[in-house]
Amino acid sequence: MxxxxxxxxxxxxxxRLIRLELARVMRSGGVTVAAVLLLGLGIHAAWQGxxxxxxxxxxxAVAETAYRDQLAHLISRYPPTTEAGELLYYxxxxxxxxxxxxxALASGxxxxxxxxxxxxxxxxxxxLYEQETLNPRLAAAGxxxxxxxxxxxxxxFVIAVTYDIVSGERERGTxxxxxxxxxxxxxxxxxxxxxxxxxxxxxxxxxxxxxxxVEAPLIGASPTGIDGGGRAGWAAALVALHTLxxxxxxxxxxxxxxxxxxxxMILVGAWVALTFLAPxxxxxxxxxxxxxxxxxxxxxxxxxxYHEAWDLPPSVTMEDFYKDYPEWSDQTVPEDxxxxxxxxxxxxxxxxxxxxxxLAYRDVLTQRDEWARRWSLLVPPLATRLALDRLAAxxxxxxxxxxxxxxxxxxxxxxxxxxxxxxxxPIPQVDWERVPSFEPAAPAGQASQAGFPAATALVLAxxxxxxxxxxxxxxxxxxxxxxxxxxxxxxxxxxxxxxR
Amino acid sequence: MSNILLIxxxxxxxxxxxxxxxxxxxxxxxxxxxxxxxxxxxxxxEAEQRARYQAVVDRQWAEQPxxxxxxxxxxxxxxxxxxxxxxxxxxxxxxxxxxxxxxxxHRQNSASFGDARHATAMLSFGRLTPAAVLGLLLPLLIVAAGFASVSGEREKGTxxxILAQGATPARIMAGKALGIGAAAVVAALPIALVxxxxxxxxxxxxxxxxRMLALAATYAAYxxxxxxxxxxxxxxxxxxxxxxxxxVAIWVVxxxxxPRLGTSLANALHPMPSRAEFTAQVEEAQRQVGDSHNPDDPxxxxxxxxxxARYQVASVEELPINWAGVVSREGEAATSRIxxxxxxxxxxxxxxxxxVMAWLGLLSPHLAARDLSMAAAGTGPEAVxxxxxxxxxxxxxxxxxxxxxxxxxxxxENDRAQRLARQxxxxxxxxxxxxxxxxxxxxxxxxxLAALGxxxxxxxxxxxxxxxxxxxxxxxxxxx
Numbered sequence: 007m008x009x010x011x012x013x014x015x016x017x018x019x020x021x022r023l024i025r026l027e028l029a030r031v032m033r034s035g036g037v038t039v040a041a042v043l044l045l046g047l048g049i050h051a052a053w054q055g056x057x058x059x060x061x062x063x064x065x066x067a068v069a070e071t072a073y074r075d076q077l078a079h080l081i082s083r084y085p086p087t088t089e090a091g092e093l094l095y096y097x098x099x100x101x102x103x104x105x106x107x108x109x110a111l112a113s114g115x116x117x118x119x120x121x122x123x124x125x126x127x128x129x130x131x132x133x134l135y136e137q138e139t140l141n142p143r144l145a146a147a148g149x150x151x152x153x154x155x156x157x158x159x160x161x162x163f164v165i166a167v168t169y170d171i172v173s174g175e176r177e178r179g180t181x182x183x184x185x186x187x188x189x190x191x192x193x194x195x196x197x198x199x200x201x202x203x204x205x206x207x208x209x210x211x212x213x214x215x216x217x218x219x220v221e222a223p224l225i226g227a228s229p230t231g232i233d234g235g236g237r238a239g240w241a242a243a244l245v246a247l248h249t250l251x252x253x254x255x256x257x258x259x260x261x262x263x264x265x266x267x268x269x270x271m272i273l274v275g276a277w278v279a280l281t282f283l284a285p286x287x288x289x290x291x292x293x294x295x296x297x298x299x300x301x302x303x304x305x306x307x308x309x310x311x312y313h314e315a316w317d318l319p320p321s322v323t324m325e326d327f328y329k330d331y332p333e334w335s336d337q338t339v340p341e342d343x344x345x346x347x348x349x350x351x352x353x354x355x356x357x358x359x360x361x362x363x364x365l366a367y368r369d370v371l372t373q374r375d376e377w378a379r380r381w382s383l384l385v386p387p388l389a390t391r392l393a394l395d396r397l398a399a400x401x402x403x404x405x406x407x408x409x410x411x412x413x414x415x416x417x418x419x420x421x422x423x424x425x426x427x428x429x430x431x432p433i434p435q436v437d438w439e440r441v442p443s444f445e446p447a448a449p450a451g452q453a454s455q456a457g458f459p460a461a462t463a464l465v466l467a468x469x470x471x472x473x474x475x476x477x478x479x480x481x482x483x484x485x486x487x488x489x490x491x492x493x494x495x496x497x498x499x500x501x502x503x504x505x506r
Numbered sequence: 507m508s509n510i511l512l513i514x515x516x517x518x519x520x521x522x523x524x525x526x527x528x529x530x531x532x533x534x535x536x537x538x539x540x541x542x543x544x545x546x547x548x549x550x551x552e553a554e555q556r557a558r559y560q561a562v563v564d565r566q567w568a569e570q571p572x573x574x575x576x577x578x579x580x581x582x583x584x585x586x587x588x589x590x591x592x593x594x595x596x597x598x599x600x601x602x603x604x605x606x607x608x609x610x611x612h613r614q615n616s617a618s619f620g621d622a623r624h625a626t627a628m629l630s631f632g633r634l635t636p637a638a639v640l641g642l643l644l645p646l647l648i649v650a651a652g653f654a655s656v657s658g659e660r661e662k663g664t665x666x667x668i669l670a671q672g673a674t675p676a677r678i679m680a681g682k683a684l685g686i687g688a689a690a691v692v693a694a695l696p697i698a699l700v701x702x703x704x705x706x707x708x709x710x711x712x713x714x715x716x717r718m719l720a721l722a723a724t725y726a727a728y729x730x731x732x733x734x735x736x737x738x739x740x741x742x743x744x745x746x747x748x749x750x751x752x753x754v755a756i757w758v759v760x761x762x763x764x765p766r767l768g769t770s771l772a773n774a775l776h777p778m779p780s781r782a783e784f785t786a787q788v789e790e791a792q793r794q795v796g797d798s799h800n801p802d803d804p805x806x807x808x809x810x811x812x813x814x815a816r817y818q819v820a821s822v823e824e825l826p827i828n829w830a831g832v833v834s835r836e837g838e839a840a841t842s843r844i845x846x847x848x849x850x851x852x853x854x855x856x857x858x859x860x861x862v863m864a865w866l867g868l869l870s871p872h873l874a875a876r877d878l879s880m881a882a883a884g885t886g887p888e889a890v891x892x893x894x895x896x897x898x899x900x901x902x903x904x905x906x907x908x909x910x911x912x913x914x915x916x917x918x919e920n921d922r923a924q925r926l927a928r929q930x931x932x933x934x935x936x937x938x939x940x941x942x943x944x945x946x947x948x949x950x951x952x953x954x955l956a957a958l959g960x961x962x963x964x965x966x967x968x969x970x971x972x973x974x975x976x977x978x979x980x981x982x983x984x985x986x
Contacts, residue, residue, distance in 0.1 A: 036751070036755065040755075047763070047767070050767075050770065051770065054770050054773065054774060057774070057777075061777070061780060062780070064780070064783070065780035065781070065782040065783055066782070068780070068782050068783045068786050069782040069786070071786070072782070072785070072786035072789060072790075075786075075789075075790070076789060079793060083797075098785075102782075114627055114630075115627075118602070118620075118622050118623060119623070120780070120781040120782070122780065122781065122782040124782070124785065132608070135618045135619060135623070136616070136618065136781060137604060137616060137617075137618055137620065137623070137781070138780065138781050139616075139778055139779060139780060139781050139784050139852060140602060140778070141772075141778065141855075141856045141859050141860070141887075142599035142602040142603045142887055142890060143599050143856070143859070143860055143863065143886075143887045144768075144769045144772055144773065144859055144863070145599070145602035145622065145769075146598065146599045146601070146602055146880075147765040147766065147768060147769045147863065147873070147876075148630065148632065148765055148766045148769060149630070149766060149769055149770070150763075150766035150767055150769060150770040154630070154766065158631075158762065159758075159762070159763070162758055166751070166755075170747070174747075177747070265747075266747045267653070267654065267746050267747050267750050268526065270747070270750050270751065270754065271526055271530075271650055271750070272526075274646070274754055275530065278643070278646060281631060282631055282632055282642065282643075283537070283634070285628045285631035285632070286628075286631065286632055286633055286634035286638070287634055288628055289625065289626070289628035289629055289631075289633065289634075290544050290548075290633070290634050292625075292626065292628065293548060293621075293624075293625070294544070294547070294548070297551065298624045299555055301605075301606075301619040301623075301624065302555060302556070302559045302586070302605075302606055302619065303559075305584060305606055305608070305618075305619075306559055306562060306563060306566075306584065309581070309582070309584065309608070310566060313577075313580075313581045316573070316577055317571050317573070344922075370624075371624060374624065374625075374626055375626055378626035378627070378628055382628070387631075388628060388631070391627050391630065391631070392626065392627050392628075395627045401626070401627060402625075402626050402627075
């Protein structure tokens, strides 16, 4: 009975401490304004994210409709005796990759890359790398998605509410008084608890607003599929861990006996280093270590490989073609006249010529992706960003997976149409309803594969920061009362005889 | 005057004693040098690569065997966008604009393979370029140098002493600004020197020097605004801590949040059609034109009647010229016109979005300075558009010349079997693209120029109006 009373009175004290602190933090100038601004920005970003998803879905629908219109137009335009190969020269089939709900949170590369390609039966390499209709000026200015807000701006808010958590009291001279009411450790815990609740509430509000706006399947999503496998859960966990990392860092810095200004400078410096400098330096290193000359190489080679074929006897091209499609080697084409089978074999020759360069290009991009993933683990904001992009299937690896899916689709289309081309069949002999449709790429890896390394890295980084702070605190000499509470200059040194 | 210099010296002394600040200064200066060297390395290797492939493509064009001109229309031409000489200083929009453009008949392709396509999400945090160091990091360094400039004197109680010695508030603030400005100059100097050395090594021709001076003026004005703002905020704040908090908040809003918010607003106000939608639109519009591969297409029947009447013959077979070439030429003219119209519609959306950003520049000098910086470096959107339109003009000229060859050198009878001799291919012009002039791109940016002027004028006015109150700020609070 008595123990219960003590416990409950302890709990009430805690609650009061936290409530008082919360009220104080909220009263201090700017914090409420910043919180409201962040909330507004977050809702705007989530709304924009939702619009992006809808635009992507519209684009997929447009691609499908455009294909149907084009097919109807071509069929009506050519006399029925026309060979199907001629119609296929123009026909562009949709290959739309569905977007994940999470891409509203982490938009990744969706603004740069088109995920709604339309593929012709011609050489593929020239069709794979189409860019979205982006405005380069806007792209260069950077984008505001919810992930940026949570990864870059929320830490600044954390810094703003914690940098003077102890030093502020000391400088105001209220630390002594506060110590009368609670032990320093408990006081500190209460102060931090209040701030964690404040920031946690803000982040939760942002996440809920985002989830509500984009109708994200937080619970009950199918275990497979582009949003399945607990992807949203991992994303939420990563954001929470990342925010806690910043609390750990702030705690490590702010509980040392420095002045508020020194704390602020160090923490803002750390923010710049972690969210701008480290990613920029790593990005630069990545580009220098893995150069991509193959991008231009494959363009040049494909064009040359295809066009050279026009000046060669068809049999030469067909020999090359049979190497990749031995099942058709019993079919021959006439040497002295144009056939569509030969025409598409020439196109295939273009892809053959570009194959090495294309594979090398893909390899370099894969290396870049893996290198970035590995090294990003040292930089918490970067690790979180890359993991979120991967969970949302908007990263480089997902883009490469999409390209592979388009390649497979192109092959399936070829397999479907080759009998028609070799038979020189006219248009009415094709059953257009039975043309294969695009099979989207599966998400690259499991959700846990994307989330686990980053989560581990975040936890380790938080522990490291706290450990370092603890070791340095115990090593620090001269913890006299004067040294603790005397005013200090901007570099954190004590001012002898300075004003309180 | 000597008062001002004394106070400037005092400020420099305070900064030199501050080990955090000296460390930051060294870091920013070092980063500046690293950024120039790395960006220059990257730009040089890119330029070398593009030049190499351009040479390959030019040679392949000239060495074509005997070919039918329409074959060559489809063979087409590859051009690579050359970056401006100062692109290493500020890559501008370069990474997001394609670098290689395939020019062929019947179509207007978009340039592909920009740097951004090859980058991981790391790029979304920003790039380490000289322009980013000057535009993003130096303001923060200025804040670190000067947040305590006036408020620190106040806290230490030395402000009344300085005033008592006869320094007016205006002189104190001028001296402080001078001292902080000196720190900014020290941090920016390595970038300026290395950049100037590279420009000189590149031949140092007059346009490049003018562009470099424009860049220097842009960043000088932008950073001067930050120095003035820092002194202003510091003079108005009761404590250094409050001054620092305010300045960092201003930096976050202006340099980090505003550009991204601008992007988001511009996209929300003027949404862009996706690639899929744009392609579908072009396709739809193109359906009105006949198939120029088919000389009997009804779309060209009016043209046929006109030609038959002009040459007074009864059928196209009797024409002294090749009817298939005429149709091809006419078809190219029609499709090119439609493609260009569609593209201009897309560009109109870009321009409306750019307007939003330009107006936002009035609120965020960082946006305005970036806009002017990429204009001066020759890496702005107009440089990309100049390349595109010049390439399109080149494409059209080449294709129509091939169609003329088709019309006059190839007979209508047994058209497809004929070939033209190789020497024809060597007589085609080589593609050259020019940057829009510095004068023009700057004249196109009145809002950004005004924004930068305002950025200096506002804190200056604030300092001027607030100078009388300097001794009194925070007095009641300190005496409490």
